Amino acid sequence: MNGKVVIIAGGAGVQGRVAARLLADAGATVVLADLSAADLETAAAGIEGALAVPTDISDPDSWQTLVDRTLATFGRLDGLANFAAVLSRAGAETTELAVWERTLKINLTGAWLGVKAVIPAMRAGGGGSIVNVGSVDGLVGRGGGTAYQASKGGMRLLSKSAAIEFAAQGIRVNSVHPGPMKNRMTNVVGPKADASGIATLEAKLTAQVPMGRLGAAEDIAYAVRFLLSDEASFITGVDLPVDGGLTAQ
Numbered sequence: 001m002n003g004k005v006v007i008i009a010g011g012a013g014v015q016g017r018v019a020a021r022l023l024a025d026a027g028a029t030v031v032l033a034d035l036s037a038a039d040l041e042t043a044a045a046g047i048e049g050a051l052a053v054p055t056d057i058s059d060p061d062s063w064q065t066l067v068d069r070t071l072a073t074f075g076r077l078d079g080l081a082n083f084a085a086v087l088s089r090a091g092a093e094t095t096e097l098a099v100w101e102r103t104l105k106i107n108l109t110g111a112w113l114g115v116k117a118v119i120p121a122m123r124a125g126g127g128g129s130i131v132n133v134g135s136v137d138g139l140v141g142r143g144g145g146t147a148y149q150a151s152k153g154g155m156r157l158l159s160k161s162a163a164i165e166f167a168a169q170g171i172r173v174n175s176v177h178p179g180p181m182k183n184r185m186t187n188v189v190g191p192k193a194d195a196s197g198i199a200t201l202e203a204k205l206t207a208q209v210p211m212g213r214l215g216a217a218e219d220i221a222y223a224v225r226f227l228l229s230d231e232a233s234f235i236t237g238v239d240l241p242v243d244g245g246l247t248a249q
Contacts, residue, residue, distance in 0.1 A: 002027035010084030012039035057110035063117035107151035127170025163237030179243025211244035
């Protein structure tokens with residue numbers, strides 16, 4: 001990753017922060033993008049040379065500002081990691097239209113806008129790598145979370161379609177699909193969850209994973225870093241589950 005410049009959308013979140021640190025450790029310069037300027041500054045602290053750019057990933061103009069600032073500051077753009085997402089747990093019958101539209105706008109439209117925004121810069125630079133972070137819920141049906149599953153399933157095919165479209169231009173597009181994550185249990189259970197509720201859900205999900213544990217942010221970050229790197233130069237259009245064997249069953 002030496003000398004590469006990578007945008008991390010959702011860079012103020014837990015997974016985005018860990019990915020930023022691991023990418024920087026490997027020699028990359030990272031640009032952190034998220035909605036909250038304060039959270040971004042906290043995420044960027046301690047990462048040498050990191051640039052924090054407040055960004056609304058559901059807005060094309062905001063994406064363009066992000067790319068323009070990246071190029072103005074560093075003169076190049078080599079990678080994009082799309083971590084930004086929101087979670088909806090309601091099923092097909094109970095999902096409200098506003099929730100459906102917001103979930104797809106951020107998770108799927110936001111990812112598409114990111115791909116659209118970075119392609120010209122990557123093309124001008126001779127190539128690049130895009131990694132969209134989906135979910136195992138975008139690979140298999142699990143019941144409930146209908147809008148979330150639809151958005152992540154759409155991201156998977158967005159990645160494959162873009163991979164074919166831009167392969168000849170040296171731009172690779174892949175997707176990483178996390179399984180159950182230990183640091184996301186409060187989001188799954190809800191903000192009012194108590195420790196016992198989280199522990200019960202963790203135990204239930206752990207029992208479903210053949211490797212017998214929940215994922216950590218580092219598990220996802222290492223996979224993303226690999227796909228962004230030149231070590232993955234002949235890999236494009238791939239779905240990479242990072243799920244302890246969950247979807248292999």
